[in-house]
Amino acid sequence: MEMDIKTVGTAPDIVGDVHGCIDELIELLTALGYRVEPGAVTPPEGRTLAFVGDLVNRGPNSAEVLRLTMSMMQAGQAVCVAGNHEMRLLRALRGESAVPREDVARTVMQLDAEGIKFRGDVVDFLQKLPSLLLMDAGALVLTHAGLKTPSVDGEALAPRDVDVLSESNGKRDKSGQSPRVNWAAAYRGQALVAYGHTPVAEPTWLNRTVNIDTGCVYGGHLTALRYPELETVRIAARQIYYPSRRRFLLNPKLLSNRSLNT
Numbered sequence: 215m216e217m218d219i220k221t222v223g224t225a226p227d228i229v230g231d232v233h234g235c236i237d238e239l240i241e242l243l244t245a246l247g248y249r250v251e252p253g254a255v256t257p258p259e260g261r262t263l264a265f266v267g268d269l270v271n272r273g274p275n276s277a278e279v280l281r282l283t284m285s286m287m288q289a290g291q292a293v294c295v296a297g298n299h300e301m302r303l304l305r306a307l308r309g310e311s312a313v314p315r316e317d318v319a320r321t322v323m324q325l326d327a328e329g330i331k332f333r334g335d336v337v338d339f340l341q342k343l344p345s346l347l348l349m350d351a352g353a354l355v356l357t358h359a360g361l362k363t364p365s366v367d368g369e370a371l372a373p374r375d376v377d378v379l380s381e382s383n384g385k386r387d388k389s390g391q392s393p394r395v396n397w398a399a400a401y402r403g404q405a406l407v408a409y410g411h412t413p414v415a416e417p418t419w420l421n422r423t424v425n426i427d428t429g430c431v432y433g434g435h436l437t438a439l440r441y442p443e444l445e446t447v448r449i450a451a452r453q454i455y456y457p458s459r460r461r462f463l464l465n466p467k468l469l470s471n472r473s474l475n476t
């Protein structure tokens with residue numbers, strides 16, 4: 215995984231953590247006006263799809279999410295930054311993690327079922343993901359978990375300013391969770407930073423930052439932020455695919471299903 219920065223143009227539809235939720239991703243793309251056909255996705259005129267990372271693991275179909283994303287990137291229709299789950303998957307695929315976590319092992323099995331060629335293409339794709347994307351001439355920053363240096367702005371950003379993991383201080387609290395630094399509260403830049411990583415019930419704006427990880431895989435929503443319109447579009451998760459260790463608000467659809475079942 216390179217720690218580099220790429221600069222790209224055009225109006226992005228920025229998608230939060232997908233975690234293998236292919237059905238919700240396709241529903242979201244359709245809601246955004248993308249034409250989704252077997253093996254091909256066509257964006258609306260002038261739009262680009264942009265992912266803030268964590269495409270994979272925990273959810274039902276990481277292989278299909280990768281297939282869709284990789285083909286759109288190859289066609290110049292999508293961009294993506296690396297999330298911590300891309301890094302976990304890459305380590306597992308390279309045999310660098312002694313015992314991959316269960317959710318990562320499940321993704322590896324899905325990739326193996328697709329054949330050796332696809333698995334190789336995925337390794338290639340993961341290796342090339344940047345940790346930071348600058349769009350709209352530096353007015354928009356995409357990163358997975360946030361910035362380590364909240365005072366630095368747009369084009370002045372360097373790879374060392376990026377916090378891909380945000381789990382990186384290595385400390386755990388009593389419940390076994392790694393406390394997350396609220397870098398957004400300290401952010402003073404002018405560039406809008408769109409990111410994910412820490413699931414929130416609603417897209418959360420603070421200073422010039424917005425967290426769009428609304429925890430689809432945990433039974434929340436899959437959210438897209440349309441830029442420069444700054445409108446959000448969201449799709450309710452069809453089920454809880456993975457239990458959240460954090461207190462997490464289920465989407466209303468699942469809440470009502472639940473009350474029916476119990």
Ligand code: MN
Pocket residue numbers: 231233268297410411412427
């Ligand atoms: Mn995530």
